[in-house]
Amino acid sequence: MIPFEENTHSSTTDIDTAVNEQDTYDVVVVGGGINGVSMLLEACSRGLKSLLIQSDDLAEGASANPTALVGGNLRQLEDFCFADVKSNFDELAIAQQRAPHLVRPIPVLPLNNPEARSRSRLRTGIYVYNKLTNKKLKYKIAIAPQLELLRDPSDFLGIQFTECLTKQARMIIAIAQQATLRGAKILPHHKVTSATRGKKLWQLGTCAKSTNENSLISARWLINCSGCFTNTFLDQTLHVKTRAKARVLVSGQLFIKAKQAWRTAAMMQLGDKSLVSASPFGDQICIEPIVAEDESEEAKDTAIEQVIEQWNRYFKQQLTRDNITHCRWSLTASSDSLNESPKEITECLLDLNNPGNAAPLLSLFGLDTVKHRRFAEQGLDILEVFTDSPKIKYETESTLPGGHFPGGDIHAFTQELELAHPYIEKTLIQRWVRTYGSQTTKLLSEVRKLDDLGEHIGQGLYEAEVEYLVNNEWVCDAQSILWRRTYLGMKFSDEQITRLEARF
Numbered sequence: 407m408i409p410f411e412e413n414t415h416s417s418t419t420d421i422d423t424a425v426n427e428q429d430t431y432d433v434v435v436v437g438g439g440i441n442g443v444s445m446l447l448e449a450c451s452r453g454l455k456s457l458l459i460q461s462d463d464l465a466e467g468a469s470a471n472p473t474a475l476v477g478g479n480l481r482q483l484e485d486f487c488f489a490d491v492k493s494n495f496d497e498l499a500i501a502q503q504r505a506p507h508l509v510r511p512i513p514v515l516p517l518n519n520p521e522a523r524s525r526s527r528l529r530t531g532i533y534v535y536n537k538l539t540n541k542k543l544k545y546k547i548a549i550a551p552q553l554e555l556l557r558d559p560s561d562f563l564g565i566q567f568t569e570c571l572t573k574q575a576r577m578i579i580a581i582a583q584q585a586t587l588r589g590a591k592i593l594p595h596h597k598v599t600s601a602t603r604g605k606k607l608w609q610l611g612t613c614a615k616s617t618n619e620n621s622l623i624s625a626r627w628l629i630n631c632s633g634c635f636t637n638t639f640l641d642q643t644l645h646v647k648t649r650a651k652a653r654v655l656v657s658g659q660l661f662i663k664a665k666q667a668w669r670t671a672a673m674m675q676l677g678d679k680s681l682v683s684a685s686p687f688g689d690q691i692c693i694e695p696i697v698a699e700d701e702s703e704e705a706k707d708t709a710i711e712q713v714i715e716q717w718n719r720y721f722k723q724q725l726t727r728d729n730i731t732h733c734r735w736s737l738t739a740s741s742d743s744l745n746e747s748p749k750e751i752t753e754c755l756l757d758l759n760n761p762g763n764a765a766p767l768l769s770l771f772g773l774d775t776v777k778h779r780r781f782a783e784q785g786l787d788i789l790e791v792f793t794d795s796p797k798i799k800y801e802t803e804s805t806l807p808g809g810h811f812p813g814g815d816i817h818a819f820t821q822e823l824e825l826a827h828p829y830i831e832k833t834l835i836q837r838w839v840r841t842y843g844s845q846t847t848k849l850l851s852e853v854r855k856l857d858d859l860g861e862h863i864g865q866g867l868y869e870a871e872v873e874y875l876v877n878n879e880w881v882c883d884a885q886s887i888l889w890r891r892t893y894l895g896m897k898f899s900d901e902q903i904t905r906l907e908a909r910f
Contacts, residue, residue: 808843
């Protein structure tokens with residue numbers, strides 16, 4: 407955290423008495439990514455009247471990849487940050503407890519590249535990495551390395567490690583649902599158009615994108631989690647100057663059709679020592695991260711070609727540009743240097759802005775899709791000094807909506823649904839459970855026969871699922887369903903997309 411008490415470009419006015427209590431909140435969070443919804447949940451879990459404003463759909467930014475392979479962070483281990491690695495694994499164990507259908511441990515094959523690291527160096531590092539892994543994430547039964555995937559089995563280092571496959575976009579929705587159950591309010595597709603700062607309150611002008619309706623909202627505390635738009639939001643809307651800035655990075659994911667089932671993930675090393683993973687995603691393989699130097703198509707093409715070259719070095723299934731079924735690019739906000747120091751900061755930063763005891767502003771710079779819950783705790787701890795009566799803090803490690811399985815057994819829960827609805831294909835029920843978890847029972851609450859699911863739009867998407875998403879997950883268009891709720895956009899034909907769009 408960077409305390410910041412100096413003068414800024416933000417002006418303060420006497421707005422503290424001109425307040426409609428109905429539209430006055432203790433906390434307003436701007437940004438609907440993983441950091442924003444985590445801040446919202448933490449705030450309302452402390453009994454604070456909380457609101458989240460998101461300019462577009464929830465789970466639309468860089469933290470909302472359909473899948474991601476995350477773990478303790480091998481690069482941090484290489485920098486001897488042992489405590490950080492252990493902390494990452496501990497947070498993943500909590501995440502798996504909160505949403506077991508969205509976080510799944512998987513063994514990873516590390517692949518040799520002497521141009522990046524020596525074989526012995528990487529083996530030693532992975533040995534230490536395994537010692538730091540939370541026991542709750544480890545497999546009770548050893549899984550044999552899937553060497554048949556490799557052109558040369560000797561590229562395997564002879565030692566596996568554990569990472570977690572996470573559905574980040576789904577995690578954002580689950581956290582948002584938990585926040586609303588605890589009294590928070592969420593306004594997607596609303597833009598903050600103006601901001602006035604008083605001694606005690608922020609007054610924010612908002613505009614609903616669908617109706618162009620303007621409204622005023624007051625907040626005692628303002629939390630900025632606007633990701634890659636952080637600098638623009640600070641400079642052009644809030645008119646606040648802070649010592650920290652967001653540095654925008656361009657990263658992507660490639661999806662290719664798997665020619666055989668993958669039981670494990672793999673980790674490739676590029677010549678510049680960067681690590682690229684390949685992991686199963688349904689019948690596809692997700693390759694990530696693909697890092698481009700800038701947003702130009704030329705830079706993206708160069709990054710893709712580098713990864714394709716490395717992939718073809720390791721795997722029997724050879725890859726060309728024609729094999730890529732989908733490519734997802736996003737802008738990731740990394741924290742940049744402090745104004746008075748040239749040193750680059752690569753981890754997340756919490757920046758408190760409170761000049762002259764004006765209404766507080768807390769900005770989060772950077773993105774950490776593993777420790778977002780912990781950053782939210784730290785952020786609200788910082789802001790709590792501005793209240794006269796500290797709020798009661800409720801449990802934020804509790805199970806998220808969709809994560810309640812009898813006896814904690816997802817497989818038994820799935821089998822019970824399959825037996826209760828024999829007229830529905832098992833693969834469809836399995837997709838629902840992996841996506842909505844135990845809330846699948848809510849989707850099927852009035853389904854007694856196949857016709858009760860309504861029209862089949864395509865690729866296993868029925869009218870009943872669309873209605874569930876509209877009523878429970880802030881969906882208002884086809885793109886939200888295809889690319890941020892179900893990921894069926896990779897499979898839908900143009901005709902099926904048109905059919906779905908006609909429903910909105």
